[in-house]
Amino acid sequence: MELTATAPPRSGRQAAPTAKRRKSQIGLAFIAPFGALFALVFIVPILYAAYLSFFQDKLVGGNTFVGLANYGKLFQDPQFWDGVGRVFRFTLVQVPIMLIFAMALALALDSMRLHGTKFLRVTIFLPYAVPAIVATLMWGFLLGIKYGLFGSLNEALGTDIDPFSPGTTLISIGVMVTWAFTGFNMLIFYAALKAVPRELYEAAAIDGANEFQIVRAIKLPALRGSLVVTIIFSIIGTFQMFNEPQILPSMVANSGVTTFYTPNLYAYNLAFTGSQQGYAAALALVMAAITIVVAYAVQIRGLRNASDQ
Amino acid sequence: MRLSQKVKLLSAALVPMLALTACSGGGSGGGADGGGGDEKAKITVWSWDGTVEKAVPGFQAANPNITVEVVNAGSSQDEYKALDNAIQAGSGVPDLVMFEYFAVPYFAVPGKLADLGEFGVDKLKQDYVPAAWSDVTINGKVYALPSDYGPSAMFYNAATLKKAGIKEPPATWDEYYEAAKKIHALGDDYYIAQDTGDIFFLLSLIWQAGGRPFKVDGTKVHIDFTDPGTTKAVAFWQKMLDEGLINTKITGWSDDWNRALNDGTLATQTMGGWLTSTLPERAPKASGDFRVALMPQWQQGEKVGAANGGSSFGIPAAAEHKEAAFKFLEYFAHGGGLSSRVDAGAFVPNMSVLENDAFQSKPNTYFGDQKVGAVLAEASEIVGSGWQYPPFFEWARSIYGDLASPFYTTGKGSLAEILEQWRQRCIQYGNEQGFEVS
Numbered sequence: 001m002e003l004t005a006t007a008p009p010r011s012g013r014q015a016a017p018t019a020k021r022r023k024s025q026i027g028l029a030f031i032a033p034f035g036a037l038f039a040l041v042f043i044v045p046i047l048y049a050a051y052l053s054f055f056q057d058k059l060v061g062g063n064t065f066v067g068l069a070n071y072g073k074l075f076q077d078p079q080f081w082d083g084v085g086r087v088f089r090f091t092l093v094q095v096p097i098m099l100i101f102a103m104a105l106a107l108a109l110d111s112m113r114l115h116g117t118k119f120l121r122v123t124i125f126l127p128y129a130v131p132a133i134v135a136t137l138m139w140g141f142l143l144g145i146k147y148g149l150f151g152s153l154n155e156a157l158g159t160d161i162d163p164f165s166p167g168t169t170l171i172s173i174g175v176m177v178t179w180a181f182t183g184f185n186m187l188i189f190y191a192a193l194k195a196v197p198r199e200l201y202e203a204a205a206i207d208g209a210n211e212f213q214i215v216r217a218i219k220l221p222a223l224r225g226s227l228v229v230t231i232i233f234s235i236i237g238t239f240q241m242f243n244e245p246q247i248l249p250s251m252v253a254n255s256g257v258t259t260f261y262t263p264n265l266y267a268y269n270l271a272f273t274g275s276q277q278g279y280a281a282a283l284a285l286v287m288a289a290i291t292i293v294v295a296y297a298v299q300i301r302g303l304r305n306a307s308d309q
Numbered sequence: 310m311r312l313s314q315k316v317k318l319l320s321a322a323l324v325p326m327l328a329l330t331a332c333s334g335g336g337s338g339g340g341a342d343g344g345g346g347d348e349k350a351k352i353t354v355w356s357w358d359g360t361v362e363k364a365v366p367g368f369q370a371a372n373p374n375i376t377v378e379v380v381n382a383g384s385s386q387d388e389y390k391a392l393d394n395a396i397q398a399g400s401g402v403p404d405l406v407m408f409e410y411f412a413v414p415y416f417a418v419p420g421k422l423a424d425l426g427e428f429g430v431d432k433l434k435q436d437y438v439p440a441a442w443s444d445v446t447i448n449g450k451v452y453a454l455p456s457d458y459g460p461s462a463m464f465y466n467a468a469t470l471k472k473a474g475i476k477e478p479p480a481t482w483d484e485y486y487e488a489a490k491k492i493h494a495l496g497d498d499y500y501i502a503q504d505t506g507d508i509f510f511l512l513s514l515i516w517q518a519g520g521r522p523f524k525v526d527g528t529k530v531h532i533d534f535t536d537p538g539t540t541k542a543v544a545f546w547q548k549m550l551d552e553g554l555i556n557t558k559i560t561g562w563s564d565d566w567n568r569a570l571n572d573g574t575l576a577t578q579t580m581g582g583w584l585t586s587t588l589p590e591r592a593p594k595a596s597g598d599f600r601v602a603l604m605p606q607w608q609q610g611e612k613v614g615a616a617n618g619g620s621s622f623g624i625p626a627a628a629e630h631k632e633a634a635f636k637f638l639e640y641f642a643h644g645g646g647l648s649s650r651v652d653a654g655a656f657v658p659n660m661s662v663l664e665n666d667a668f669q670s671k672p673n674t675y676f677g678d679q680k681v682g683a684v685l686a687e688a689s690e691i692v693g694s695g696w697q698y699p700p701f702f703e704w705a706r707s708i709y710g711d712l713a714s715p716f717y718t719t720g721k722g723s724l725a726e727i728l729e730q731w732r733q734r735c736i737q738y739g740n741e742q743g744f745e746v747s
Contacts, residue, residue: 056741058742060743061743144565146559166715249560249710251560251564253565254718258714260711272386273707275393277397
């Protein structure tokens with residue numbers, strides 16, 4: 001499994017100091033191109049954001065250093081915490097559902113009892129290739145109550161369900177996200193299952209294990225490592241939710257999507273509509289910190305459990 | 310270092326380089342700002358108004374030294390964001406940019422737009438509808454030239470009105486209210502109009518009723534939604550919403566809206582005159598059904614209007630070729646290029662066009678051969694004067710939906726309460742941004 005790789009052999013330990021230095025210099029040369037690019041597109045923007053977050057650029061009066069004032073304001077900003085709370089709730093509900101779906105599909109494909117698995121694999125993965133903007137437009141039409149599929153359903157069943165009312169919009173977004181990313185996660189699980197040595201299954205069969213016992217004793221433990229990866233990917237993805245709430249308001253009336261619906265959307269509106277770049281930068285950094293903390297917590301816990309095996 | 314200083318330094322570094330390239334290119338080298346005069350200049354224009362491009366060939370023929378590149382950098386907010394980014398970054402700043410009227414103060418007050426006074430813009434004043442000219446004048450200085458106008462008018466579906474037994478389009482808001490009841494009686498889907506929190510519509514209603522909620526003097530902004538005009542307009546629209554006479558499920562510019570315009574279930578649209586060119590694309594099936602009238606009046610026999618939208622072009626302070634840019638601006642917004650744009654469907658606030666017989670007497674087939682130009686010319690000339698937008702209106706309108714949405718979905722609260730909340734948020738934001746807002 002990828003997460004339990006052993007450390008490389010430390011053969012250089014006994015070598016002479018000069019040789020060691022030369023070796024490390026050669027190593028540096030190898031990572032230099034990557035290092036330079038990484039610094040340019042990753043480190044520098046973060047530092048610049050950090051720098052910006054100490055300033056307030058007023059429309060009148062220009063740019064002034066405000067120290068940690070932006071952060072202080074952020075922690076007392078109910079709109080920010082409203083957005084944070086929303087993505088947390090979203091993550092708690094949507095991610096488990098999506099991953100259970102993905103896992104079930106991966107197990108089904110791996111069971112070798114289905115026909116046309118290659119076709120199925122591509123089909124399930126396909127939504128991932130649809131740009132989020134197109135997907136949102138498409139779902140907007142599908143779930144529309146006036147002329148969309150939901151309108152026809154309501155008419156046929158005599159119900160009055162509106163998928164884009166303030167109370168239901170988040171659920172609809174959950175459906176869209178699940179549709180888009182189940183295939184992607186399924187592929188990760190499927191790859192992990194493919195890596196399981198076939199001998200284990202043969203041995204299990206000889207021991208008289210049935211399919212469910214094989215799943216429980218062999219396949220699910222094999223998926224544990226990739227489960228950690230998919231959870232982390234999903235958390236990062238949902239914490240950064242942006243496209244769906246950005247596009248929906250132009251399609252449907254009063255869906256409950258505000259300018260601060262998700263932290264990312266809030267940062268975008270602060271920076272580009274409210275011209276509060278410093279405040280938006282502070283928000284982005286705090287949100288990044290929250291995401292990192294949550295992702296690490298998952299990773300550490302997941303790895304500990306994995307190594308318990 | 311302040312960003313604006315960086316911009317200045319950068320442009321200071323760029324100017325000599327440009328001068329060098331101009332000389333090596335064999336230019337005569339006489340222009341003062343490295344762009345105008347006889348020197349070759351390439352200007353970049355940001356516009357989402359497709360008619361501007363029509364003026365380019367004529368301009369380039371008359372000014373062979375200037376190359377014009379028209380770019381669509383997005384509409385409205387998208388473009389303003391792009392411009393803010395370009396100004397912040399200090400590169401890629403266009404020479405001429407399209408702004409809705411309400412966005413002009415946002416860029417002009419912090420000094421991001423060039424004062425057009427130095428190009429002698431004042432002598433063009435007579436050609437413009439006064440209300441449009443005041444839209445681009447901020448604290449006595451002109452920062453943009455009006456390029457299209459949105460006098461509020463009522464577009465009505467005559468077929469739907471007829472079906473509801475209404476012979477004449479409502480001329481007063483009282484008649485509008487009565488008409489709304491008759492139209493809704495045609496069926497659950499039938500409404501006189503839709504509204505899901507359209508701040509521009511509400512403001513045009515207030516504007517027409519004589520309310521002037523925003524008073525701007527330099528960096529001082531006063532906001533008051535309790536003057537008699539505002540109160541009257543808000544109370545009227547509140548009544549329309551409370552009695553369920555307005556469709557609050559369909560949002561403007563959505564697919565649902567297109568369909569409702571096509572099938573005639575939305576009977577009227579009180580919007581800017583620019584709807585004339587959009588409506589045929591949005592509602593091709595309703596061809597021949599729609600007509601245009603002045604906005605319904607508050608008093609029988611009165612003639613007061615308001616504006617809803619419209620745009621102008623300004624020159625960023627950080628632009629490279631200001632003189633060349635103004636030349637082109639003058640050409641397509643006032644001079645020889647204006648007619649090519651009018652022919653392409655632009656609705657402009659130029660008196661020379663509005664008062665023109667050909668413009669006023671041209672029948673429009675989509676509107677059942679109505680002489681739409683005459684109606685809109687009149688609507689332009691009666692627009693109430695003295696309206697102002699606060700410099701942070703772009704931000705203010707973006708959050709209006711957040712505040713209005715709960716009322717439109719649950720019916721709890723009222724428009725007056727929303728406006729008061731909006732005022733509070735504007736005061737807070739405006740003061741944070743260095744204005745004196747009260």
